[in-house]
Amino acid sequence: MSNTHSDCLSFDSLSSGTRADCPFCAGNELLTPPDIMRMPAASAQPWRARIIPNRFPIVEPRSPTQQTAELPPSIATPATRPAHGVHDVVIESPNHDHTILAITPSAWRDVWELCRQRIALLSEREDLLWATVFKNSGVHAGASLEHLHSQLIALDFIPPLLAAELEALAGTGNPFANVLTVARMTDTVVAEAGDLVAIVPPATRQPFEIWILPCHPEAYFHATSAAHIEALASLTQRVVAKLQRLVPGADYNWWLHQAPFAKRTGSPEAARLSKWHWHLEILPRLASFAGFELATGCHVTTLFPQESARRLREA
Numbered sequence: 435m436s437n438t439h440s441d442c443l444s445f446d447s448l449s450s451g452t453r454a455d456c457p458f459c460a461g462n463e464l465l466t467p468p469d470i471m472r473m474p475a476a477s478a479q480p481w482r483a484r485i486i487p488n489r490f491p492i493v494e495p496r497s498p499t500q501q502t503a504e505l506p507p508s509i510a511t512p513a514t515r516p517a518h519g520v521h522d523v524v525i526e527s528p529n530h531d532h533t534i535l536a537i538t539p540s541a542w543r544d545v546w547e548l549c550r551q552r553i554a555l556l557s558e559r560e561d562l563l564w565a566t567v568f569k570n571s572g573v574h575a576g577a578s579l580e581h582l583h584s585q586l587i588a589l590d591f592i593p594p595l596l597a598a599e600l601e602a603l604a605g606t607g608n609p610f611a612n613v614l615t616v617a618r619m620t621d622t623v624v625a626e627a628g629d630l631v632a633i634v635p636p637a638t639r640q641p642f643e644i645w646i647l648p649c650h651p652e653a654y655f656h657a658t659s660a661a662h663i664e665a666l667a668s669l670t671q672r673v674v675a676k677l678q679r680l681v682p683g684a685d686y687n688w689w690l691h692q693a694p695f696a697k698r699t700g701s702p703e704a705a706r707l708s709k710w711h712w713h714l715e716i717l718p719r720l721a722s723f724a725g726f727e728l729a730t731g732c733h734v735t736t737l738f739p740q741e742s743a744r745r746l747r748e749a
């Protein structure tokens with residue numbers, strides 16, 4: 435922490451929910467870069483959620499003057515070239531003690547709406563091809579700060595997992611629709627809210643893995659309706675509550691998979707976009723990934739999807 439801020443810190447009142455040394459707490463805004471966006475937007479009102487640039491970005495903006503050591507195109511792949519994009523932090527509450535389950539439903543809905551607005555803004559940039567918001571909750575999921583937050587990253591390339599999902603939509607079938615049909619047939623639906631459903635996917639990587647997605651095709655979370663935002667907020671709070679009742683203190687990751695941005699040559703064609711369902715994948719981190727998982731990409735799980743779903747429904 436820099437000495438520059440010592441004065442302002444000494445005046446901080448240590449009211450309930452505020453830590454003097456936490457950059458994400460209300461009252462410590464000078465410890466972070468200025469907001470990119472906040473909720474509510476009017477700065478006269480106290481913020482309930484805000485998005486700031488990550489101080490330690492894992493991707494960097496492309497600079498026209500920057501000399502980068504890019505590899506020749508013949509051998510450059512997304513894994514071997516510099517990663518360009520945008521890396522934000524979403525501070526999901528001004529209160530240090532808040533958890534997803536302690537935050538009010540309307541404030542939690544505001545968090546998702548703020549993320550939607552930020553990704554919508556990034557989708558208009560010519561240099562970016564895809565964006566996600568993801569959460570690391572708990573040390574086993576990679577969290578380094580305890581104050582409630584997520585991260586939002588936009589990239590100038592389509593990452594391999596998204597390319598694979600896009601490729602799966604190439605034929606006449608629709609894997610997203612199939613997953614939903616299988617969930618109904620195998621009794622692995624956990625909860626529903628409006629047009630959104632929370633299911634245990636057919637091949638789970640961990641017990642109690644959950645996907646949340648709209649029942650009808652919708653390529654872009656950033657263009658979704660207010661009703662879907664409300665439903666997503668409700669379902670995420672409900673399934674996290676269920677997970678915590680089943681495995682108190684469980685760490686987990688979640689991430690948003692929406693389609694790559696459609697705007698220029700190289701964008702996914704309309705036929706694939708018309709079949710895409712944006713989705714949130716929620717992966718509890720109950721067991722470590724070990725040699726077999728790392729060697730093969732196959733996952734060993736100790737609970738059948740139907741049993742995970744049954745326990746989640748009843749929790």
Ligand SMILES: [Zn+2]
Binds near residue numbers: 452456457458459530
């Ligand atoms: Zn804090």
Ligand SMILES: [Zn+2]
Binds near residue numbers: 599713
């Ligand atoms: Zn996915």
